[in-house]
Amino acid sequence: MSSSTLSLLLTLAFFLQTALFHFCSDSENFSAYDPYEPNLHKLTAFLSIQAPPSGFGMGSIGQEPNQAYGLALCRGDVSSQDCETCVVEAGTEIRKRCPYNKGATIWYDNCLFKYSNQDFFGRIDNGNMFFMWNLNNVSEPQTFNHKTKQLLTELANEAYANPKLYATEETELYGLTQCTKDLSASDCNKCLDDIINELSSCCDGKQGGRVVGGSCNFRYEIYPFLNSL
Ligand SMILES: *[C@@H]1O[C@H](CO)[C@@H](O)[C@H](O)[C@H]1NC(C)=O
Ligand SMILES: *[C@@H]1O[C@H](CO)[C@@H](O)[C@H](O)[C@H]1NC(C)=O
Numbered sequence: 001m002s003s004s005t006l007s008l009l010l011t012l013a014f015f016l017q018t019a020l021f022h023f024c025s026d027s028e029n030f031s032a033y034d035p036y037e038p039n040l041h042k043l044t045a046f047l048s049i050q051a052p053p054s055g056f057g058m059g060s061i062g063q064e065p066n067q068a069y070g071l072a073l074c075r076g077d078v079s080s081q082d083c084e085t086c087v088v089e090a091g092t093e094i095r096k097r098c099p100y101n102k103g104a105t106i107w108y109d110n111c112l113f114k115y116s117n118q119d120f121f122g123r124i125d126n127g128n129m130f131f132m133w134n135l136n137n138v139s140e141p142q143t144f145n146h147k148t149k150q151l152l153t154e155l156a157n158e159a160y161a162n163p164k165l166y167a168t169e170e171t172e173l174y175g176l177t178q179c180t181k182d183l184s185a186s187d188c189n190k191c192l193d194d195i196i197n198e199l200s201s202c203c204d205g206k207q208g209g210r211v212v213g214g215s216c217n218f219r220y221e222i223y224p225f226l227n228s229l
Contacts, residue, residue, distance in 0.1 A: 017086070017108060019093055021212070023128040025103030028117060036102060036117060039068040043115060044091035047072040051111075052084040055164070056181045058121060068102075070115035073180045076166035077226045078110045086111035105214050112180070114214060121182040124191045125214030131198070134208035134221070141205030148209075149199055151175045152218050156192035160185045174224050179216040191216035 030036045039062030050057030051072040058071035072090070074083035090106050090113035098104035103116035105128055114120075138144040151169060155177040158167035165179040165188045179188035195211040195218060203209025208221035219225070 017089065017110070019090070019097075020107045020109065020132070021130045022094060022097050022106040023104060024098035024101040025116065026101065028102040029100045030102055031100065035062070035066040036068060038062075039066055040070075040095075040115060043068045043070045044095070047113070048084060048087045048091055051087050052080040055080075055083055057087075058180075058182055060119070066117070067119075068115055068117060069119050069121065070113070071121070071180055071182060072111060072113045073178070074111045075109070076164055076176070076178055077168065077228075079227070082110055082227075087113060107212055112214075112217075114180075122184065122187070123215075124183065124187050124194070126191060126194050126216075127214065129195065129198070129211060129213040131202035132210045132212070133203045133206040136207045137205050138207055138222075145200070145204060147173060148175075148203070148220055149196065151220065152177060152192075152196050152199065155218070156189060156196060159192060160189040168226055170224055170226065173220060173222060174226070175218065175220040176226065177216070177218045180214075183215055188216060192218065 043061040046059055047057045047070055055074040055076060060067055060069040062068055072087045086108050090108060090111055094104050094106040094113060105114040151173050152175060155167040155169055155175050159165050159177040165181050167177050169175045177192050179191055195213055195216060198211045202211050210219040
């Protein structure tokens with residue numbers, strides 16, 4: 001796929017609110033009529049009710065060995081209604097994409113939805129990370145890269161000190177950092193530090209970029225992208 005096709009697809013993904021990326025965990029599978037399935041189904045319904053009011057929900061349903069653990073996180077600026085739309089869509093779509101995997105994660109612009117038969121709460125998940133970037137280059141990459149890193153580092157420090165584990169900046173550069181709220185403040189900081197270290201691999205001299213993992217993500221752009229609340 002050419003990079004302009006990819007860019008077009010990502011643009012379409014944004015407008016259609018289709019998933020940015022998903023990951024099916026191959027480590028354990030289940031078959032039809034497995035007792036894990038109704039637990040997963042109930043968990044999905046539970047998260048689509050629990051997440052929208054605050055933007056974050058987590059929980060587990062069932063008993064070992066069929067217990068399902070999950071969380072849903074909406075981007076910090078997303079309204080409850082858009083959060084609900086995203087989490088409901090994510091819960092349906094991920095079951096289509098990973099029908100028999102006991103663990104899976106799906107990312108949208110507005111939300112992240114993740115589940116597993118293992119208790120993953122409070123653990124940094126940067127194993128399934130992906131990058132997105134703006135194809136356009138900046139004119140002075142070194143200065144720009146430095147400014148971007150500085151902005152994201154400041155935002156990482158703000159995010160972990162905020163009970164929402166979320167921070168944004170909207171001045172000449174627009175940025176966002178966010179962690180899933182099962183992480184402690186210090187693990188949020190560590191998670192963000194780790195992905196900020198990917199900045200040069202992801203987005204060297206690019207006008208915008210994102211590094212998105214299972215527990216934290218950042219985004220920066222030269223234009224505003226946040227909803228005003
Ligand atoms: C689970 O299923 C996937 C294919 O859907 C397969 O690649 C993987 O090996 C399976 N894992 C186990 C532990 O059987
Ligand atoms: C940006 O820079 C890269 C690497 O120098 C180059 O391959 C690419 O074509 C540039 N993109 C644009 C839109 O000019």
